[in-house]
Amino acid sequence: xxxxxxxxxxxxxxxxxxxxxxxxxxxxxxxxxGSGTGQHAAWLPAQLPHLHWQPSDLPANLPGIAAWLRExxxxxxxxxxxxxxxxxxxxxxxxxxxxxxxxxxxxxxxxAAAISQxxxxxxxxxxxxxxxxxxxxxxxxxxxxxxxDAWLRQQDPASGLRDHTWVTERMxxxxxxxxxxxxxxANNRTLVFRKC
Ligand SMILES: C[S@@+](CC[C@H](N)C(=O)[O-])C[C@H]1O[C@@H](n2cnc3c(N)ncnc32)[C@H](O)[C@@H]1O
Numbered sequence: 617x618x619x620x621x622x623x624x625x626x627x628x629x630x631x632x633x634x635x636x637x638x639x640x641x642x643x644x645x646x647x648x649x650g651s652g653t654g655q656h657a658a659w660l661p662a663q664l665p666h667l668h669w670q671p672s673d674l675p676a677n678l679p680g681i682a683a684w685l686r687e688x689x690x691x692x693x694x695x696x697x698x699x700x701x702x703x704x705x706x707x708x709x710x711x712x713x714x715x716x717x718x719x720x721x722x723x724x725x726x727x728a729a730a731i732s733q734x735x736x737x738x739x740x741x742x743x744x745x746x747x748x749x750x751x752x753x754x755x756x757x758x759x760x761x762x763x764x765d766a767w768l769r770q771q772d773p774a775s776g777l778r779d780h781t782w783v784t785e786r787m788x789x790x791x792x793x794x795x796x797x798x799x800x801x802a803n804n805r806t807l808v809f810r811k812c
Pocket of ligand 1: 622625649650651652653656673674677699700701702715716717718721722723726
């Protein structure tokens with residue numbers, strides 16, 4: 617099959633790697649939510665061989681992720697599994713969570729459900745690393761983010777950029793404390809939460 621491709625993944629993988637390398641220093645299993653094309657799963661774990669990586673997504677995306685992983689043939693990446701952030705997650709063990717560009721795509725109820733399950737399933741000191749565009753104090757951080765949000769909501773009224781406060785309040789309620797908030801290229805952020 618022709619592998620799905622996202623130019624954004626090629627652009628953001630280096631900056632994301634810097635954050636992951638800073639915070640995920642010990643051997644551990646990382647569950648990735650919404651792996652999309654599979655490009656992150658096929659590259660990030662190659663740079664972080666001490667991590668065991670478990671990609672996941674909705675069923676339609678699994679063949680594309682598998683195609684990237686077949687080519688990468690990484691010993692530390694598992695086959696992608698079906699996981700709907702909004703539904704009960706499969707009973708698999710993990711130490712940390714990573715997700716990129718999903719919080720503005722999935723409906724807010726799905727994001728809230730994911731945060732709640734993260735709080736229940738992450739072990740103490742487990743991290744939830746979230747990359748993507750966010751609003752701050754109800755405002756867009758750039759014109760391009762405002763245009764992107766309008767475009768997203770036209771495609772799907774349930775999608776759209778989430779406010780940083782909306783996210784952190786739900787994380788707090790799930791016993792997840794923000795320990796870092798990095799500015800990333802192209803008006804994105806990486807938020808890092810730790811389970812208390
Ligand atoms: C913009 S793509 C990002 C993909 C990839 N993480 C990246 O950074 O390129 C959004 C992803 O979120 C996934 N997604 C949307 N709703 C979801 C849900 N309820 N559960 C799991 N994944 C979901 C989509 O299937 C898609 O792969």
